[in-house]
Amino acid sequence: MGFCQTLWPGDVNNNGIVNGVDILYIGQVWHLEGPVRANQNTSWQGTNYTPWEGAFANGANHALADCNGNGEVDEDDIEQAVLPNWGLTHGDITDDIYNNGVEGEDIVMRLEPVDELVYGGDAVEIVLELGTETNPVSDFNGISMKLNFDAEFIADVVDFDFVLDENTWLDDNPTDSLKVYLEKNIDTGEADLTIIKRRNIFQTSAGFGKVGTFYIIVEDIVVGDALDTFNIKVENVLMVDDGFNSSPVVTDESGVAVAGPEFLVSNKDMTSDLAKDIKISPNPANDYLSIQVPDYADIETISLMNIVGQEFQLSNYKRGGHFTINLEAYPAGIYYLSLKTPTQIITRVVLIN
Ligand SMILES: [Ca+2]
Numbered sequence: 001m002g003f004c005q006t007l008w009p010g011d012v013n014n015n016g017i018v019n020g021v022d023i024l025y026i027g028q029v030w031h032l033e034g035p036v037r038a039n040q041n042t043s044w045q046g047t048n049y050t051p052w053e054g055a056f057a058n059g060a061n062h063a064l065a066d067c068n069g070n071g072e073v074d075e076d077d078i079e080q081a082v083l084p085n086w087g088l089t090h091g092d093i094t095d096d097i098y099n100n101g102v103e104g105e106d107i108v109m110r111l112e113p114v115d116e117l118v119y120g121g122d123a124v125e126i127v128l129e130l131g132t133e134t135n136p137v138s139d140f141n142g143i144s145m146k147l148n149f150d151a152e153f154i155a156d157v158v159d160f161d162f163v164l165d166e167n168t169w170l171d172d173n174p175t176d177s178l179k180v181y182l183e184k185n186i187d188t189g190e191a192d193l194t195i196i197k198r199r200n201i202f203q204t205s206a207g208f209g210k211v212g213t214f215y216i217i218v219e220d221i222v223v224g225d226a227l228d229t230f231n232i233k234v235e236n237v238l239m240v241d242d243g244f245n246s247s248p249v250v251t252d253e254s255g256v257a258v259a260g261p262e263f264l265v266s267n268k269d270m271t272s273d274l275a276k277d278i279k280i281s282p283n284p285a286n287d288y289l290s291i292q293v294p295d296y297a298d299i300e301t302i303s304l305m306n307i308v309g310q311e312f313q314l315s316n317y318k319r320g321g322h323f324t325i326n327l328e329a330y331p332a333g334i335y336y337l338s339l340k341t342p343t344q345i346i347t348r349v350v351l352i353n
């Protein structure tokens with residue numbers, strides 16, 4: 001046997017391209033030590049190396065995880081080689097193997113917007129969830145996903161971030177035990193989110209629910225009462241345990257309505273107590289919409305408006321309490337449900353399928 005591999009700093013799995021999957025590989029051998037490399041240059045060129053004892057399942061030597069060649073695998077290898085060489089290629093690329101699941105069978109991922117309507121200049125907040133109570137994640141060591149988003153809404157890379165939930169089930173002390181990397185291309189609307197555990201300190205984790213939140217500041221690009229939708233979608237996902245065995249995960253996508261500065265300007269207060277106490281479900285809705293209004297509310301009218309401004313007055317509501325709107329007569333689309341009180345108009349975005 002002979003070692004014919006050349007090390008390209010950052011391409012840990014040696015498939016010809018540097019991306020989030022290489023970070024997942026580094027997570028597998030976190031704090032592993034081996035021979036120091038003679039050439040510790042991390043610039044993008046092939047270099048010889050002294051092989052380490054072990055190898056990844058795909059045959060790539062563990063030495064490739066020591067991207068900076070100092071004899072230990074840690075975050076410096078990511079920061080000094082993977083991130084600077086991100087997206088660079090050598091030779092023929094072997095596509096990374098992701099493992100997208102099938103709805104109804106596999107572990108689900110959810111992108112849940114906190115608000116369905118934001119104004120230009122505000123932050124879109126989208127919560128990332130993994131697994132459910134009935135189908136939880138059993139042994140998490142790392143995840144990498146490729147996202148697509150509407151790039152024209154975003155002015156700068158700093159306007160797109162991901163923050164781990166302080167109480168995420170991924171670990172009870174996430175800031176110590178987890179590393180998050182979000183690489184974004186604001187020109188092409190692509191991003192890679194990778195989360196790894198530091199394996200030598202913490203073992204795999206199991207659970208379900210909230211992982212963290214995407215914060216995306218959308219530009220004030222629209223004028224007047226214009227309205228648009230910011231879309232974000234997970235294209236590919238790879239979730240692995242500490243043996244790099246992957247579990248299929250059902251991907252998800254999400255959309256948030258973005259309104260211009262004069263759009264429903266009187267309703268900008270969507271955070272009042274009353275706005276929070278009004279419950280609308282299901283959303284998206286199919287045949288009916290259920291509205292729960294608190295008893296203290298003094299609602300004068302309720303109306304549905306579509307995005308071209310056509311208004312439908314609803315007369316069958318009661319003051320306070322619960323009532324149901326039959327939606328069969330409404331074409332599919334985005335609607336604004338407005339509840340008018342003597343002092344405010346509360347508007348909620350409703351999607352009718
Ligand atoms: Ca690679």
Ligand SMILES: [Ca+2]
Pocket residue numbers: 065066067068069070071072073074076077
């Ligand atoms: Ca190193």
